[in-house]
Amino acid sequence: MDLIINLALNGLATGMLIFLLAAGLTLIFGLMDVLNFAHGGLFAWGAYSGVWLYALTDSFVLGIIGAVVTGLILGMVTEKFIIQPVYGNHVQQILITLGFMLILSELLKVVWGPNQLSARAPEYLAGSWVIGDVIIIKYRLFIIATGLFIFGVVQLILKKTKVGLVVRAGVMNKEMVEAFGINIKKVFMYVFMVGSALAALGGILLAPYSGVIYAEMGMEFAILAFIVVVIGGMGSFPGSLFAAILVGMTGSFMTYYVPELSLAVNMILMALVLIFRPQGLFTVKG
Amino acid sequence: MAILETKDLTIKFGGHTAVDNVSFTVPEKEFKSIIGPNGAGKTTLFNLLSGQLKPTGGDVYLKGRNVTKLSPAKRARLGIGRSFQITNVFPNLTVLENVRLAVQSKRGIRYIMHRNKSSFREIMDEAHRLIGLVMLTKKTDFLAVNLAHGEKRKLEIAMLLALDTEILLLDEPTAGMSLEEVPAILDVIRKIKEQESKTIVLIEHKMDMIMDLSDSIMVLFNGRLLADDHPKEIMKNEQVQSAYLGGLYDEHTA
Amino acid sequence: MKILQSRSNMFMGIALLILVLFPLFNDSRSMMILLTQIFIFGIFAMSYDLLLGYTGIVSFGHAMFFGIGAYSTGIFLDRMEPTMMWFFISLLAGFAVAGIVSYIVGLLTLRLKSHFYAMLTLAFAGLFLVLAEKWRTLTFGNDGFTFRTPDFMKDRMTFYFACLAVMAAVYFILKRFTQSPAGSVLQAIRENEQRAESLGFHVLHYKIIASVIAGVLASLAGSLYAISLRFVNTSVFTMDITLDALLMTIIGGVGTLIGAIIGAGLIEFAHHWLTELAGTYPIFERWIIFFGILYILAVMFFPAGIVGSLRKIGSKKKTVKKHRPEEKKIAG
Amino acid sequence: MSTLLKVENIETYIGQYHILQGVSFEVKKGEVTVLLGRNGAGKTTSLRSIMGLTPPSSGKIIYKGEEIQGLPTFKTADKGIGYVPEDQGIFGDLTVEENMKVAMRKQDVETKDRMNWIIDLFPDLKKFWKKAGGNLSGGQKQMLSIARAYLNDNDLILIDEPSKGLAPIVVEKVMESIVEMKERTTILLVEQNFIMASKIGDRFYIIDDGKTVHDGQMEMLVKDDDMKKKYLGIA
């Protein structure tokens, strides 16, 4: 029983972390339908800028704020110069965002050098509690809480305002949305900025989780995020949350019980979902 | 002999029954029209006939053969061709290429991989002829996406004619077509009906056109078949008058 | 149209001639290897173009077939003998496996809409990567293994000609195919799948045909790639390889075939020059940034890819000329 | 009556094609102005040029005394211009409700009133309130498209072939609604259904080959068989 609790708790936390990584992509790819291969770059920039500020000021909170601000600014720049000319054209999106991705991750090395940076959880989040045989890692509880919080906030915004609707409508028919007096360009830009900020947040929160950050982390985690968005159902926030937790949990239990398959577990999961429920676990209603 | 027949054809979308136990027959070479309020299930019925949708109940028979389980492609090859209510063409191919593909399918040239398509002269000629027929010659090399709405409707008709199937299912072929050109298209349809002896099923809201062309009219209401009769009889039907036609046509048909 | 066609045929003939004569005048082997590499990736990118440009299928797992070819050649030549016979057997083995896999993947997945298909291919390619990693008795895992090539292909110049010939052959076969009636159905499917079906074309058949041809050709490219390196490891199954094909195809212009080759050439040459500059000038130390800029500029200035955009400019000039006598008001 | 919208000799290119080659017309407040002409004449492009979707390269568009040519579409719309496009512009993955919600600019009492009025007009919409727009029937989509334009407090609505695909009785309702709204809202209509156009139209303009070639009061046209024959191909 203790074992199950341990595995479940860690799986849940990892799932929440993955959710945080994927949340931004749920907006950008799921909702706005932009195949943003530079997402990993935004994410890595969040991690680096956050860790750097954290190390400089010794305040994790400032680190997080720094990462989010970086995400917002980078998001604005990216949307304006990279994404805006290629909305609606996946082929061009792939090329231009891959190009931008190269620039982003290479610039990381220019600014912070080629070495990995290490990061530790702040004193108040470090360490773990032991209750019987159950080990509760404090930072993981923090991740679970943050994940739920972010989920709640974004979900509230999407439900209470018509931003989500407008974005989806804009993807389907931009002209028509404009004809209703909505400045869809601006809406897209803001949503993209929020998406990047979420990516950056995911980046800084990952840092103490794994202990190190490195320039190549972007692409690795971006693929994971794409997987989560697709499994969850394009553009569905609850879907992403569920899929992320599923990925986290499956990873945790499979690694323990079926270690032979642990390398393949994400791919198998995705293949199964796509074969048996091609539209993703949660399809956006409508 | 009935070339097309349905038995208890039914389809449900969630809780909503869009086509409800519809049984009817279309004799060979008949011109049958379908009318009914918006959302009555006319287009859905077409989708069931041509195979775009699979029914939740009932069957479709083509020349006595049960085709309910066949794909749209198979049915097209067996002789059911259709046009679409919402313009449905290949947007980034030229008008010529759009029509050529249909002719190609008609000729059964499907899996030839080694010869250049333009070496099939007869196909090209036929495509050009059809484009002329629907008055699109000037736009032959235009990409379909760049056509005006009415022009797309004409292309749609050319593609259907190119398929040269025994049965033609026409879903509001002239919607959005200009006044001037409707008669010309009607002429085309009429000629096909007469000379080439086709079976035609037409969905339209233009009553004068329907009265002019139809051998029989079928009325759908809320997915159910309300009546299937001679045009004159249908016009007498009170429900048709009040719930479908309204006042607009009174003075005109009078 | 005809004129444009014959002119581009002439350019292609000249280009081919230059490539054939190249080794006779140039004795830089590394340039020859670079060109060989371009030919191989040209084949790979063309196979991808058949999917992306002609059938409208985005795959994130094309490396799977490339890897299948590379490994089957590697394994056969390593385990059996490094002779031409075994090479051909390995090719056939690669074709067979790639064909079967692409058939199954096609059957399972072509019913899915774009993203979902792309992601499923990503998953399958990922599984192959894991397989190559784990089946260590056969593949030696991540480190990979070296093997000897048949004597015939040992000489770089022979191999250069072989790859050039194969690329040219693949180009002409694919050109024929895409311009055939069956090929034009692929384009119809790309444009409007449901309408193609209602015209009486069995969409799934065509998609599977395209998928199998693309898979087999990718496997061919993989085999040649393995021969060119005389080494194979799990990198042939990675996302990077798929992205290479994707980038080359897009940069050259999707749906043009020749664009795939030009894209391969452009990327490989740009890479070559940039790294060379990196060796000479310190500011190019971060040459990858310039590479990224190249992609971005490509999208800005050649939105339809190099070949696609050039053709558009060409046809625009042509139509304007054609329309001028009839419609006087068209501004220059 | 005062002029609400004036289009002065606009020329519009799409790509390298010269589509509008001098279109001019005037829309008077409180009237229904109809654009007529055959397929490909440039009617839709005219409406799109006003909306800023295909901005004209020369000429003027004056709305309420202000030049609006070249304004981005959302700004044009913000000035109180509604638009029912030819292809209906339904957001297929959104429900009917969500389609309405995207269109809705304010949430005041007036809008609520109009909403009720619209639902009375097209009861089908209420019936399929939670259904995806893409799954509606052709006519239902048309109704939804019109409904979305009616929802806001627009001074001018551009409607592109509203009768297309609608059952005769619904066409009639749409006509009635247009007449009913005349007080508040001016209509610029493109219509092939001559019965409808002639019944509710006040003024007409005929567009041919990208140019306005004729205009006048609707009654005149109804009587003038020669002109009908010449430009519209009907007697």
Add this chain to the structure above:
Amino acid sequence: SESSSGSGGGSSDKETVKVGVLASLTGALESYGKQTQRGFELGLEYATDGTMEVAGKKIEVVFEDTETKPEVAVQKATKLLEEDEVDFLVGSSSSGDTLAVLPLAEEYEKIMVVEPAVADSITGSEFNPYIFRTARNSSQDAVAGAAAIAKDGVKIATLAPDYSFGRDGVAAFKGAAEKLGAEVVHEEYADPAATDFTSNIQKVIEAKPDYLFVIWAGANSPWNQIADMKLQDKGIKISTGAPDIAALSAMEPLVGMEGFSVYYHELPDNEINDWLVEEHKKKYDGEVPDLFTPGGMSAAISIVEAIKKTEGDLDPDTLIETMEGMSFETPKGKMTFREEDHQALQTLYAIRLEKKEGVPYPVPVLIRELSPEETAPPIMN
């Protein structure tokens, strides 16, 4: 051109010696590549006393970036062999790149000094006589790791990434540890790209070993989670190889652990190392040499020493003969190319990680030197 046919004999009358160095100068292994590069340059300087000449010949070095991609490595190697007509190849930062280049060394009959790729197969199943390796191989690491902790009756669990590097490493470690009387009670392999290693660690806990021996490389690491799962509290001691400085800083949670090290600038006690540290600091802004810097230097020294011995004769057969069994002094003490597989036997270090005043990362402190003989790996070619 004569060198393309591979008859290297004619080149002995050339005025220069050309060396082509392949390294990952961009990409994920960039920092490794740069260490090799710096080390190699310093090594030449040291071995030639700054003259950059040996046996009357000028030494020229060409660095090429493999980007950690085998096909690029082959392209660059061919360029070096064909266009630059190098007499020696050195490299590379990844085993894959190196393996891809090995056949070229044989084809062109040029000596290749492998540095710092570790795969056993380079001097094992894929060996050819032109290959010499100054880097230690996986097995040497494993033997060193075993030497640091394995004793009669000690129970050990291993944790390694689930790919060649990890699997080979564990196999070699197991052999070495069992030879010393220890028992390997559990082998755990983890997805190297995973974010969560707790399930793996859970299994290790259940195996109740005395030691957890970790073989790890790459940025993503399990150290935090090992600490969080309180292995040490459960009486399980951790042991692993100390990596480069950047990665050391992520090992804060493992302070106190005993393991081994390939190199840390304070570990070797000899003049060459002193020179290296001093020159490196001078040249690079106070930075100290890192994990693979001395490797680069050793590779350079081995080449210069070999040419000295042949008195400028660059004939590959002569060179092979000379280098087989050759010993040379390096920052890590004396290295010897073993005759059988051309693997350089070298000193490794048993260490303890300790916190040190003013150093922002845990520092490997010497417990004892593991002599070249002690860590000699099995011959596998």
